[in-house]
Amino acid sequence: MELEEIEAIKQLKARYFRYLDTKQWDRWGDVFTEDAVLDHPANRPEPIRGRAEIVATVSAGLADLVTVHHGHMPEIEITAPGRAKGIWAMYDLLIGPTPDGNGQARYEGYGHYLERYVKGDDGNWRIAHLHLRRLHLEIERHVRDLDVSAFERWERE
Amino acid sequence: MTRDQLEALEAIRQLKSRYFRYVDTKRWDRFGELFCEDAVLHVPVNRAEPLRGRAAIVERVRRGLSEMITIHHGHAPEIELLGANRARAIWPMYDRLTSVTTELSADPAAPGFGPRYEGAGHYVEQYARGDDARWRFAQIELRRLHLESERHLRDVASSGAAPASAAA
Numbered sequence: 611m612e613l614e615e616i617e618a619i620k621q622l623k624a625r626y627f628r629y630l631d632t633k634q635w636d637r638w639g640d641v642f643t644e645d646a647v648l649d650h651p652a653n654r655p656e657p658i659r660g661r662a663e664i665v666a667t668v669s670a671g672l673a674d675l676v677t678v679h680h681g682h683m684p685e686i687e688i689t690a691p692g693r694a695k696g697i698w699a700m701y702d703l704l705i706g707p708t709p710d711g712n713g714q715a716r717y718e719g720y721g722h723y724l725e726r727y728v729k730g731d732d733g734n735w736r737i738a739h740l741h742l743r744r745l746h747l748e749i750e751r752h753v754r755d756l757d758v759s760a761f762e763r764w765e766r767e
Numbered sequence: 768m769t770r771d772q773l774e775a776l777e778a779i780r781q782l783k784s785r786y787f788r789y790v791d792t793k794r795w796d797r798f799g800e801l802f803c804e805d806a807v808l809h810v811p812v813n814r815a816e817p818l819r820g821r822a823a824i825v826e827r828v829r830r831g832l833s834e835m836i837t838i839h840h841g842h843a844p845e846i847e848l849l850g851a852n853r854a855r856a857i858w859p860m861y862d863r864l865t866s867v868t869t870e871l872s873a874d875p876a877a878p879g880f881g882p883r884y885e886g887a888g889h890y891v892e893q894y895a896r897g898d899d900a901r902w903r904f905a906q907i908e909l910r911r912l913h914l915e916s917e918r919h920l921r922d923v924a925s926s927g928a929a930p931a932s933a934a935a
Contacts, residue, residue: 611774682840683784699787699840720838720863722788745791746836746865 612688615735619686619694619727622735627679633672639665642737643728649741675706681723692729697722700742713753720746775902776846779854779894782902787839790832799825802904803895809908817908838863841890852896853905860909862886871921880919888912 622641629638642648642661648668649657658664679702686696704717721744728738782801789798802808802821808828809817818824839862846856864884871880888911895905 611777613770613773613777616777682842683780683787685781685784685788697784697788699784699791701838701840722792746838746863 615688615694615729616686619696619735620684622727622737623681623684623696623698623723623725626737627681630668630672631677631679633669635665635669638668640736642740643730646737647739649739652742652744652747672704675704678703694727694729694735696725696727698725708751708753712755713751715752716750718748718750719744772848775848775854775896778902779846779856780844782894782904783841783844783856783858783890783892786904787841790828790839791837793829793833795825795829795833798828800903803897806904807906808904809906812909812911812914832864834866834868836865836867854894854896854902856890856892856894858890858892860886860888860890880921881917883917884914885917886911886914 626638626641629635629641639661642664644661645659646661646664647657647659648664658667680700682699682701684696684698686694688694700719700721700723702717702719704719706715707713708715721742724741724743725737726739727735729735786798786801789795789801799821802824804821805819806821806824807817807819808824813831818827839860841858841860844856844858846854848854862884863886864882866881866883868880888909891908891910892904893906894902896902
């Protein structure tokens with residue numbers, strides 16, 4: 611068992627979560643290979659292809675949100691020299707404006723990351739393919755819906 | 768700690784990862800393969816008597832959880848090797864079980880929608896390594912620290928039978 615490689619991949623995923631939630635986008639981009647693919651079917655049907663596109667899309671999508679991402683229970687397997695695959699159980703919490711901007715929404719999600727990793731010439735492991743599958747998503751919306759004119763009309767009638 | 772011992776710890780962590788993953792993705796055949804034939808699963812908060820044997824464990828867990836959305840997470844294990852082929856561990860755990868059926872429950876004791884459970888506790892476990900070198904669960908006991916349950920009851924039918932003194 612390649613214990614050092616497995617530990618390096620666990621730390622890679624820890625940095626993925628930390629740079630994402632602290633919005634350190636340059637560092638976050640470096641956890642991916644140049645040609646990485648990020649596939650999150652619950653959010654968008656088409657995968658995002660390439661490091662630059664992944665960083666641009668995710669950083670724009672999460673800019674106004676507080677995000678918390680946790681990983682649990684990794685199963686890492688070295689499949690060939692410099693190649694590995696892994697599964698992580700995950701939890702995330704996203705809080706931010708509702709899509710129409712008229713209140714606040716809170717998303718709590720549970721699922722698994724199904725991933726492939728590649729070790730570069732610089733000796734660093736990177737995520738080559740990330741596929742996020744949801745088991746469960748809970749959505750809570752706090753919508754502002756006060757129409758004072760309705761009360762004023764009732765008072766006049 | 769020797770390299771062999773470190774590898775055993777990693778193999779046991781991955782065994783527990785698969786336990787959670789196969790439950791939550793409802794892969795019952797694979798779930799069964801994680802247990803010794805004569806394994807024991809004991810969840811005192813659910814039933815007083817332990818479940819004995821792989822077949823009984825798989826059947827009971829499948830029946831209880833297959834219709835619910837289930838999330839199980841483990842954290843911060845303490846794993847201790849007890850020789851080359853035996854080990855034990857304690858795993859803190861969190862789980863969240865949600866029924867999303869849109870039909871009202873037929874259970875006269877709890878008519879309505881739900882339930883939802885959110886729990887925390889510890890798995891206290893023993894493992895055995897087989898002749899095929901795979902680690903498996905020999906014994907699991909789930910000790911709850913906390914369990915929150917939420918039900919959405921329908922209480923229309925009984926209101927007509929309420930005692931007059933309750934009608935305020």
